[in-house]
Amino acid sequence: MDADEAVRQAYEVHYRRLVAQVFGLIGDLTEAEDAVQEAFARVLASPRSFLDADEPERWLRVVALNVARSRYRRNWVFDRLVRSGRVEIPREAAPGLSADRVALLAALRRLARPTREAVVLHHLADLPVAEVAATLGVPEGTVKARLARGRAALAAYLADDVPLSEGVRHA
Numbered sequence: 441m442d443a444d445e446a447v448r449q450a451y452e453v454h455y456r457r458l459v460a461q462v463f464g465l466i467g468d469l470t471e472a473e474d475a476v477q478e479a480f481a482r483v484l485a486s487p488r489s490f491l492d493a494d495e496p497e498r499w500l501r502v503v504a505l506n507v508a509r510s511r512y513r514r515n516w517v518f519d520r521l522v523r524s525g526r527v528e529i530p531r532e533a534a535p536g537l538s539a540d541r542v543a544l545l546a547a548l549r550r551l552a553r554p555t556r557e558a559v560v561l562h563h564l565a566d567l568p569v570a571e572v573a574a575t576l577g578v579p580e581g582t583v584k585a586r587l588a589r590g591r592a593a594l595a596a597y598l599a600d601d602v603p604l605s606e607g608v609r610h611a
Contacts, residue, residue, distance in 0.1 A: 443487035443488075443491060444484075444487075446487070446490075446491055447480065447483050447484055447487060447490070450480075450483070450490075450496055450497075450500065451480055453497075454496075454497050454500055455476060455480070457497075457565070458476045458479070458497075458500055458501060458504050459472050459473055459476050460472075460564070460565070461501065461504075461560060461561065461564065461565040462475050462476055462504050462505070462508050464545075464548065464560035464564040464565070465505070465508060465548075465556055465557055465560045466508055466511075466512065466549075467545040467546070467548060467549045471508070471511060472508070474511075475504050475507040475508040475511060476500075476504045476507075478504075478507045479500050479503040479504040479507055480500070482503055483500070483503075498571070498574065498575060501575055502575055505557065505575070505576075509553070512553060543598060544594075544598065546597075547593075547594050547597035547598050548560065548594070550593070550597060551590055551593055551594070554576075554578075554586055555586045555589055555590040555593070556590070557576060557586075558572055558576065558583050558586035558587050558590060559586070559587060559590035559591070559594070561575060561576070562583070562587055563587075569583050569584060569587075
């Protein structure tokens with residue numbers, strides 16, 4: 441099988457799952473799709489490193505997360521405005537989702553990026569702690585600590601009696 445065919449097959453198998461994972465991290469479907477598409481564009485530009493990877497989906501996930509992180513850094517002003525409550529995430533950013541899912545995405549966006557990445561990869565992408573640690577390049581203990589902080593913060597953010605503007609900050 442040639443490189444183009446291998447990339448095409450990987451796209452068919454992994455694209456939707458990767459978009460869902462990145463979407464959970466950043467809360468914007470268009471940005472998530474762009475990040476994953478850029479990851480595949482990088483594969484096409486340099487297919488050898490992808491083809492030599494032991495776990496192609498992990499390789500793609502790492503590249504997509506790095507792209508999302510870069511976009512995240514470029515948009516830090518907007519993120520700070522959202523966190524301060526001066527700007528709300530429009531419902532259009534999550535089309536077709538229930539109110540509970542929109543609330544979850546808003547709560548996830550309030551978490552610090554490293555905590556949010558661990559929570560999304562473990563709970564939404566259903567990756568084991570060891571895989572999350574390998575993907576993020578951190579020890580398993582760090583992932584476990586981030587998960588504990590993230591769950592506590594999300595519980596506070598999503599409590600029925602606590603408005604999203606209150607509660608734990610920057611978990």
